[in-house]
Amino acid sequence: MSKFNNNKIIPRYSVIAIVMSLIALAVLGKTIYTMTAKRSYWMEVASLQKKDSVKVKPTRGNILSCDGQLMASSLPEFKVYMDFNALKEAGNDTAFVDSIAYISKGLNNIFPEKSASEFKKHLMEGFHKMSKHWPIWDERIDYNTFKEIQSLPIFHLSKFKSGFHWDEFNARRRPFGSLAQRTVGDMFGAKDTARCGLELSYDSILRGTDGIIHRRKVRNKFLNITDTPPIDGADIVTTIDVSMQDLAERALIDELKEVNGNVGVAIVMEVATGDVKAIVNMDKCEDGEYREVKNHAVSDLLEPGSVFKTASIMTILDDGLVDTTYTVETGGGVWNMYGRDMKDHNWRRGGYGTLTLPWTLKYSSNVGVSRIIDLHYHKNPEKFVEGIYRLGLATDFHIPIAGYSPAKIRMPHKNSHGQYDNWNATALPWMSIGYETQVPPISTLTFYNAIANGGKMMKPRFVKQIIKNGEVVYNNPPQVIKEHIAKESTIKEITRILTEVVSEGLGKKAGSDKFLVAGKTGTAQMSKGALGYKAGGTNYLLSFAGFFPADKPRYSCIVCIQKTGLPASGGGMSGVVFHHIAEGIMAQDLKLNVQDARDKESILIPSAKTGNLLATDYVLNMLGFNVINGWGGAYPFGNPIWGTINQDGNKLIFKEEKINRVNLVPDVKGMGARDAVYLLEKHGIKTIVVGRGRVIEQSIAPNDKVQKGMKCTLRLG
Structure with a gap:
């Protein structure tokens, strides 16, 4: 007999089962209620607790x-x-x-x-x-x-x-x-x-x-x-070199201010690689200051003017139609060509008369160059333009900068009747002197760079490498566009002529007494579209393109200035900028050892300016002087350590001083211009430097509060 009483137990289990079923139904009902009626509320609560896919x-x-x-x-x-x-x-x-x-x-x-x-x-x-x-x-x-x-x-x-x-x-x-x-x-x-x-x-x-x-x-x-x-x-x-960039920018802005220019461009290229070492684009803004607004160097499609004459003479030399002994009559500086007068820049002074081919470039004679080209290509202008294409001036370099446009040089075209439908009698003579074409400065410079490189045309390079976590993931090597733009003899002849343009011709102001310079000037009136060239004030494009040193070319450079009205001279204005850039670059390349400055006979202790102690310590140690509290000349390029230098007998003692807070004007008296400007501009203060030597006066008192737009004038002496 079972010890369990079924009559008592079964009702209890039934009650428990019913209660559990009711609880389950309640839970299920609550779940459905939460999922439907309260869904938006609980979704909002959930969103406060988590956030996915951020x-x-x-x-x-x-x-x-x-x-x-x-x-x-x-x-x-x-x-x-x-x-x-x-x-x-x-x-x-x-x-x-x-x-x-x-x-x-x-x-x-x-x-x-x-x-x-x-x-x-x-x-x-x-x-x-x-x-x-x-x-x-x-x-x-x-x-x-x-x-x-x-x-x-x-x-x-x-x-x-x-x-x-x-x-x-x-x-x-x-x-x-x-x-x-x-x-x-x-x-x-x-x-x-x-x-x-x-x-x-x-x-x-x-x-x-x-x-x-x-x-x-x-x-x-x-x-x-x-x-x-x-x-x-x-x-x-x-490929940009900061020191060359700074040099080119300062030289260009100084000349733009001098001549009241509207736009200025300067590009420096390394001859062997095509590396763009400096590229400056300046626009005159409404406040009279010059700033970079547009990349004119790669985007401006303008008629290049006389710098194009080099290509014209190279084409006819390379085709073997003339040699450097060829002569041409330019008359009194005005020559009527198919009903339109071609004029030289000195036509009011009687022109140049008879010129040899090299002298047409040296004097930049419009009449001379245009007559040489027209006499030999008038019946077959396609051959001339094909020669220009062969020189690489119309090449699309696919430069990786937004706004870049390749040169546009028109190729003569005949219709089904054998008549030119995009050409007229005056097109060829005017194209030969730099009109009727549109060439950006970067294309012109690449052409001159190829001459400097013995005829090998390099693609302009802006990026050398891509680096990730300190490792090179992509190398962009120099790229050759054309192995030979012309015959070797043509390259040698045109290089000699371009050197004489600077030493004897109109490009003298671009030259240097320290090394040879080769190049070509350019002064062109700028078209105003449908209004032509003479509507309102005449705008000019002043250019100088060349390379240096001419005997062993290392760098090529082009300078373009756009200005309104006379005087306007490619050699006298753009050539001056070229001169400053070339001499500055060559001076920077003189790598001298600071130890060579030691004077073993001298017993004098040099005076040292207040400022960056690390740089001073390096120079003094290299010169062999005893520095107390220094670093043995080991850290010339570290983060600046500021302080003062005192003399004790034959010793120099460094004393570090903390620069005041970033919101207070620092005391830069006694510092050199480099340290003073660095320190003030780091505090957000624009600086104007007057004189040379060390700072003897600053227009804003030390420890004044720094305010937005502050300008401080430093007087050096």
């Missing part, structure tokens, strides 16, 4: 000069805010109100443009509104400024206790300012997208790949969980 921006790659100096780099910038709701929930709202005077004063020290009372009023407005995202400062700030704000009362607490929070941005900065700005390129800051130059052309390489994270709230804290890590962008190494 993109993480990678760090954009750097753009480097040919020797590894930063020309464009990504640096963090911040926009700072207050969450007053979080501040109140953390119980720190009273402390904030008590500290508001200190906070406002601290913000005023960091941002002198706004008074402490204005900061206090602004912050209290957000406090009363209990804003969750109240801007402390409307503009982006750099990392150092961000850390200064973060050190203020209340703000130094965690974001959950203080309400102080921020948005971080990858800001693009150019340590060398506007140098090669249009070539290096710009970014649309707010959109973080490239807008021009190498930044745009190599955007996919520089940008990298976005990462993906999701966020989860764990124990009242949000954690970022990485799904796919971001891949940072690669660095690109350009």
